[in-house]
Amino acid sequence: MNVHKVQAGYLPGLERAQVQWHTLAFEQDGRRLEVAVPVLSAPQMDALAERVRRAAARHLKPMPVSDIIAVIDRAMARLLDRDDPYRREADALLPLVSGYDAEMVRLGLTGFFKTFRAPQLHRFVAQDFANPKVLDGFQPAAKGGAVRAHGPRLLAHSWAGNVPALALWSLVCGLLVKAGNIGKLPSAEPLFAGWFARLLAEVHPPLADCLAVVWWRGAGDAEAAALYAQADTVVAYGGNDALHAIQRRLPVTTRFLAYGHKLGFGVVSAMALDALKAPALARRAAWDVMRYDQQGCYSPHIFYVQRGGQVTPREFAGYLAGELANLQRRYPRRALDLPESAAVAKWRQSIEWRLPAPGTEGAADHDPLIGDPAAAWSVAYTDDAQALAPTALQRSIVVAGIDALDAVAPAVAGAGAYLQSAGIAAAPDELYRLAEQLGAVGVTRVSAIGSMSVPEAGWHHDGRFNLLDLVRMTEIEQSAEAAAEPFAPYEP
Amino acid sequence: MNDAEPLIADILHFIAQDGCTDEQFDRLALRLFAYQYGANAPYRGFCQRRGATVRTVKTWSDIPAVPIDAFKAMELRCQPPLPTERVFMTSGTTRADTRGRHFHPHLDVYDLSMTRNFARRFMGDAERLPMGILFPDETAMPNSSLAHYLALAKSAFGDPASRYFMSPRGIDLDGLWQHLEQAERRGEPYALLGASYSFVHVIDALRAAGRSFRLPPGSRILDTGGYKGQSRELPLDAFYGELSGLLGVPRELCINMYGMTELSTQFYDSGNATVPSAKSGPHWIRSRLVDPATGRAVPPGERGILAHCDLANFNSVSTILTEDVGQPTREGFLLLGRAQGAEAKGCSLAVEEFIRSAAP
Numbered sequence: 059m060n061v062h063k064v065q066a067g068y069l070p071g072l073e074r075a076q077v078q079w080h081t082l083a084f085e086q087d088g089r090r091l092e093v094a095v096p097v098l099s100a101p102q103m104d105a106l107a108e109r110v111r112r113a114a115a116r117h118l119k120p121m122p123v124s125d126i127i128a129v130i131d132r133a134m135a136r137l138l139d140r141d142d143p144y145r146r147e148a149d150a151l152l153p154l155v156s157g158y159d160a161e162m163v164r165l166g167l168t169g170f171f172k173t174f175r176a177p178q179l180h181r182f183v184a185q186d187f188a189n190p191k192v193l194d195g196f197q198p199a200a201k202g203g204a205v206r207a208h209g210p211r212l213l214a215h216s217w218a219g220n221v222p223a224l225a226l227w228s229l230v231c232g233l234l235v236k237a238g239n240i241g242k243l244p245s246a247e248p249l250f251a252g253w254f255a256r257l258l259a260e261v262h263p264p265l266a267d268c269l270a271v272v273w274w275r276g277a278g279d280a281e282a283a284a285l286y287a288q289a290d291t292v293v294a295y296g297g298n299d300a301l302h303a304i305q306r307r308l309p310v311t312t313r314f315l316a317y318g319h320k321l322g323f324g325v326v327s328a329m330a331l332d333a334l335k336a337p338a339l340a341r342r343a344a345w346d347v348m349r350y351d352q353q354g355c356y357s358p359h360i361f362y363v364q365r366g367g368q369v370t371p372r373e374f375a376g377y378l379a380g381e382l383a384n385l386q387r388r389y390p391r392r393a394l395d396l397p398e399s400a401a402v403a404k405w406r407q408s409i410e411w412r413l414p415a416p417g418t419e420g421a422a423d424h425d426p427l428i429g430d431p432a433a434a435w436s437v438a439y440t441d442d443a444q445a446l447a448p449t450a451l452q453r454s455i456v457v458a459g460i461d462a463l464d465a466v467a468p469a470v471a472g473a474g475a476y477l478q479s480a481g482i483a484a485a486p487d488e489l490y491r492l493a494e495q496l497g498a499v500g501v502t503r504v505s506a507i508g509s510m511s512v513p514e515a516g517w518h519h520d521g522r523f524n525l526l527d528l529v530r531m532t533e534i535e536q537s538a539e540a541a542a543e544p545f546a547p548y549e550p
Numbered sequence: 551m552n553d554a555e556p557l558i559a560d561i562l563h564f565i566a567q568d569g570c571t572d573e574q575f576d577r578l579a580l581r582l583f584a585y586q587y588g589a590n591a592p593y594r595g596f597c598q599r600r601g602a603t604v605r606t607v608k609t610w611s612d613i614p615a616v617p618i619d620a621f622k623a624m625e626l627r628c629q630p631p632l633p634t635e636r637v638f639m640t641s642g643t644t645r646a647d648t649r650g651r652h653f654h655p656h657l658d659v660y661d662l663s664m665t666r667n668f669a670r671r672f673m674g675d676a677e678r679l680p681m682g683i684l685f686p687d688e689t690a691m692p693n694s695s696l697a698h699y700l701a702l703a704k705s706a707f708g709d710p711a712s713r714y715f716m717s718p719r720g721i722d723l724d725g726l727w728q729h730l731e732q733a734e735r736r737g738e739p740y741a742l743l744g745a746s747y748s749f750v751h752v753i754d755a756l757r758a759a760g761r762s763f764r765l766p767p768g769s770r771i772l773d774t775g776g777y778k779g780q781s782r783e784l785p786l787d788a789f790y791g792e793l794s795g796l797l798g799v800p801r802e803l804c805i806n807m808y809g810m811t812e813l814s815t816q817f818y819d820s821g822n823a824t825v826p827s828a829k830s831g832p833h834w835i836r837s838r839l840v841d842p843a844t845g846r847a848v849p850p851g852e853r854g855i856l857a858h859c860d861l862a863n864f865n866s867v868s869t870i871l872t873e874d875v876g877q878p879t880r881e882g883f884l885l886l887g888r889a890q891g892a893e894a895k896g897c898s899l900a901v902e903e904f905i906r907s908a909a910p
Contacts, residue, residue: 219897297903319899355897394843396875400855401901403842404619404873410599411592411623431600432844448899476899 060089064151066248067096068255068271071109077102080275082245084155086393091154093248095273100280106270107240107288111212113267114238123183123193126233129262131176136257138171144257148250152222155247157392158350163222166349169512170223174230178515183234185516186525193235193529202536207529209235210313214289216304218296220246221350227519228293229254229269235528239269240285248273277303291315291528315527317520320355320478323362323446324507325466325492326374327484331367337377339483342508344381346481347435349511351391352451355520356479356503356510359449360456362466371459375439379428382435382453391434391453398452405450406431409438446470446477463488467495474500478520481507554629554864557585558659561834561864565662570833578861579610579836582868589628593867596620600845611838615845615857615871618812621650626866629655638695640811641778652695652811652866660814663862664699665706667832671818672772672805673707676739679770681712682729684721684744684752695811696775700743703772708741721748723755730763730797739768742797746773746806749793750781756796764798771799774807786825808885812870814862817882830882834861837883839876853877853886 069077079094098106118126136142140149148167153160172178183190187207189197196204213232217225225241229251232239241251252271259266274282277300286292286304291313294304301316308314324346330339346358361378363371394402409426428437435453443465444458460466463484470477477500482489493504502521503513518524543549564570564578584604587594593616597603602614620626621640632655640650654660673679683700691697704712715726733740742749749771756762771793777783784792794801802821808829809816815835819827831837838847839854848854856876859869876883 221897224897295897297900299903317897319897319903321899321904353898357898359898396842396853396855400842400873403845404617405901407617408619408623410596411620448901448904450901451898473904476904 061092062090062151063092063094064249065094066243066252066271067273068252068259068269069096069098069106070113070259070267070270072096072098072102072106080273082248086154086157089154091151093155095243095245095248097274098272098281100284103272103281103284104288106272107212107285109267110238110240110270111288112238114236115211117264118233118236118238118268121236123190123234123236124180126236127176127179127183129258129265130174130179130230130233132261133254133257134171134174136261138168138175144253148223148253151249152247155249156220156222156350158222159389159392162349162389167223170226173513173515174226179230179234182516183525185518186523192531196532196534199533203539204534206532207235208532209237209529210289210291211238212289212291213237213239213528214285214292215239215241216292216294216296217241217244217251218246218294218300219244219353221353222247223250223254224295225251226254227524228295231293231524231528233258233269235525237291237528240289241269241271242278242282242285243271243273245273277307283307286312293317293528313527315522317355319476320520321446321448321473321476322354322356322358322479322481322510323360323466323470324358324481324510325463325484326361326363326371326507327463327482327488328364328367329485329488330483331364331369331374333368336367336369336374339507340374340377341381342506343378343481344385345508346510347378347382347453347455348385348389351453352449352455354511356505356513357451358455358479358481358510359451360444360446360458361507362443362458362460362463362469364463365459365461371441371457372439375428375437375457378455378457379435379437382437382455383429383433386434386453394452402436402450402452402454405454406436406438443469446473463492464495466492467499470496470501471499477501479503479505479510479513481505481510483507554585554589557581558864561659561861562662564861565659565666565832565834567833575833575836575861576609579613579859579868580607582861582864583607583613585864586628586867590626590867592620592624593626610836610859610869611847613859613869615840615859615869616867617871618650618810618873621652621812621866622648625651625653627653628865629653636698637693638698638811639693641694650811654814655865657698659862659864660698661702663815663832663834664702667816667818668703668707670832671820672703672741672770672807674768674770676707676768678707678709679712679739679741680729680733681708681741681743682726683712683714684716684726684742684748685714686716687714690716690718695809696745699809699816703743716744716748721751721755723752726752727761730765733765733769734763737766739770740765741770741772742799743772745775745778745780746789747775747777747781749773750777750784750789753784753789753792753796754782757792762796762798768803769797769799770803770805771797772805772807774809786822790822790825810870810872812863812866813858813860814864815860820881826884826886828879828881828884831858835859837876839878839883840871842871845871851878856883856885 078097080097082093084091153163191197192207196206199205215228255269255271293315295317363374426439438456441459443460480501597614600614636654638652685700688697688701715722790801790804801823804822807816817829817831819829836859840857842855856872856874873888875886
């Protein structure tokens, strides 16, 4: 077998031989990748945290935010260049660790990196700060006095999941607010964050010590505690149990920003269902299902499709199945392990038991599972406004026929805290009416169908302020300003 | 109902035999399949969607395996309900409507299957032993197949000194210590049977009291069912190490039974000197390892989801698909845990977390 070995993480100030290494192995199609991830002792973590915090105070803090953006932009230009060694490594190894189709990963990465170029980043900052210069120094406040934003001195990240390069979001946020950053790699994708740190240090050497990328087993032990003790803010991704486990270990004064698992869905109005538009829409819907095999927080689990259009909801489900079959040929689903395969089978069979037996009247028209049971995708059809619940993922999707768009909000309301993205295909007035209803029950992002899995730059992840949530404001009140005046040397 | 009787008689006869050939197993499996296919409409539909009919099913491994979830979703039965029937229900969930149910018009087949197998796999040379049962009795848990199994063990294989040590307040530890002391004094072999988690409580109590026993040679232990969140989780090796050390029963005589409400036959290992130990069943049950997505067998030697064809399952379906991951061995299979509850690999919500969040 062809074995490839790489070293992950990024540890400024620590020699390779000084730390312990743990090997994570990934295998696919006879290729084996061994990723060595660093396991630090508590004192090492302590020293690393100290180093990163000091370096950020020294090098990052004085950099105008525009300069930081320029540095990230240069790094992105490298990552968008298919011949750059970093990009070549990403294209070669991320499919191997994640199991996703190589072409799907390549497309996904390009789309993702594009949202971190300079114009997008400026927009990102402007989205949260009416005057981005508050990140650089005191700016006059509308109410009087002056105001300035300070990012955390040390921001700890706990990444999760195997959607490639996801760490980029929080790392870029941390850089834009000039925090020192230490991130913990997810075992499922332990590569990208380290590469990005190294690339950044290459592009702008003074940043070399301003970030570090580490790993620990499970919820971590003393080394994790050492990092959490020094971080003033912790941003974490993962399931609620994992998030809760982190939260319990944090001092009450540490700000904790948790991004839990989410449940997306789509809505298709009858207005979008004429013979011309429906097939194209189904194609875009299939893309949202296909991207990263529905592992994103924005991925749809169900499409609510309104009756009354030229194309019926059931026909739409048929189109969607056809498009998923097409996409399977171009971007095959990743190979499932036993538990995943069992979960998909369980989900399919739970639907199957509701079927009338074949041969009973009309059974074929009411078959709620479309397509071959062995296919690498599943479309289930139901005639009612089924409550939003997770499918088995891995390209399994429900199409639910509804009479009125107003039925959607009650159907998803039960999933309250898990809501995030809704993809909508509807006329403008319907869009606003739906967005009003869906926002009220917890939806934080409405996108076009086909764009669900590619959030635009500057989106408010889970309805929060990506950058504002990271900073604290220092205000000089008018009273202080006024009181200072008499003490000026030029005053009589 | 009467048309099932010759079949049931043949099943009883088959179990009473001392073994069977592949042809004999196939013949009875196919007859049972034809009967269940004809008598159970939802099962027939399930088979037809997989292209399996009485004509295309040629051997026991062609019989479509029904996922155990189906026992929750519907009444899988061939004979109409009877006032005298026994219903065994799965545990593990608080909501009654999502418990799997297995309907037994009578327990003749179940009991013969249990006793034939138990005698050979657990009793060794003994006909009867004094038994201690660490599980509620059938009156307390009329719908528990394990309660019935243990009651049957006690009535068919226990001597008059056998008794239950389970009360509504938990294990009667003082009573248990007395009986164990007595067994030590008399030098007669003793058998202790119960749920795995009950044994964890016994281990903890012995540790807390700083006590241990040296049960006489020939004594044996049967545990089953895992911990089910009822006790702390002990790794298998530590579990049998503690059991053996604290009760003086060699690990070779600490037997684990693997059974399911959805089956009428149990699997046993031959002791747990090393773990995980291989499980195997008697001649009237056969197992295969499948890929759950396709229902097809995995390549030889590879791990897969266990599907069992149990000829004692005459009233439900002979062949079920479990949620247990198995690895084939020469003696049988290793149990590698449950495949249920795939974790999401990304940040999309997985079914398991959603269900947990909805649970009271």
